[in-house]
Amino acid sequence: VESLNAADVANWIRRAAELVAADTERLTRLDAAIGDGDHGHNLDRGFRAAVAALPDDAPPGRTLIAAGRAVVSKTGGASGPLYGTALRRAGKALGDAADVDAAAFGTALRAALEGVQDLGKAVEGDKTMVDALAPAAAAYEAALGDGADLAGCARAAADAAARGAEATIPMQARKGRASYLGPRSVGHMDPGACSTGLVLRALAEIVGG
Ligand code: ADP
Numbered sequence: 001v002e003s004l005n006a007a008d009v010a011n012w013i014r015r016a017a018e019l020v021a022a023d024t025e026r027l028t029r030l031d032a033a034i035g036d037g038d039h040g041h042n043l044d045r046g047f048r049a050a051v052a053a054l055p056d057d058a059p060p061g062r063t064l065i066a067a068g069r070a071v072v073s074k075t076g077g078a079s080g081p082l083y084g085t086a087l088r089r090a091g092k093a094l095g096d097a098a099d100v101d102a103a104a105f106g107t108a109l110r111a112a113l114e115g116v117q118d119l120g121k122a123v124e125g126d127k128t129m130v131d132a133l134a135p136a137a138a139a140y141e142a143a144l145g146d147g148a149d150l151a152g153c154a155r156a157a158a159d160a161a162a163r164g165a166e167a168t169i170p171m172q173a174r175k176g177r178a179s180y181l182g183p184r185s186v187g188h189m190d191p192g193a194c195s196t197g198l199v200l201r202a203l204a205e206i207v208g209g
Pocket residue numbers: 031035036037038039040042043076077078079080082116119120121122127128129130175176177190191192193
């Protein structure tokens with residue numbers, strides 16, 4: 001795929017919802033270790049709502065904004081506003097273009113990260129979803145700079161997000177509920193970083209990466 005149209009973006013949200021549904025118990029177990037054990041169910045509910053809210057005939061940007069709005073309204077916890085903001089900011093960055101090429105999607109991914117950081121104030125190393133999303137955006141941009149196509153960029157982002165999630169295991173949480181545990185948050189993967197890896201894996205899958 002050279003670019004994403006509205007149907008591709010809708011398929012991305014559907015695939016993300018499937019991967020979240022399949023890993024709901026795992027995400028909830030991760031959150032039980034360092035939080036309150038609801039991340040899987042929060043996100044499963046949110047992405048189901050996003051799928052239900054996908055517009056029939058809207059450009060990619062508006063499709064993401066609709067998905068983000070549904071996620072905010074239906075996802076409990078800290079992750080709802082954070083994921084919702086990420087999707088809405090990405091959608092806004094795409095504007096009303098009918099097709100999104102690799103460069104435009106990179107801009108949207110960067111905007112999503114900035115939205116999460118504006119809202120949650122987390123930086124890399126705080127053991128949050130930022131530890132998956134920030135390296136994903138950087139890897140996407142690096143791949144783009146190396147001349148990779150959309151699939152190559154998406155694969156680089158998904159791989160970096162997965163590595164970023166793994167890298168949260170030895171971190172001590174400094175943001176969100178897990179930070180209340182202090183040093184006891186060490187030794188567990190951050191659930192939001194894990195789910196961010198799933199959402200980017202879904203992207204790589206639908207563009208053929
Ligand atoms: P809650 O903690 O309210 O129960 P969830 O369990 O759904 O919400 O989501 C927890 C995840 O949210 C964490 O694993 C982390 O990745 C993310 N998170 C929490 N606070 C922040 C923040 N300030 N910035 C970025 N991500 C955060």
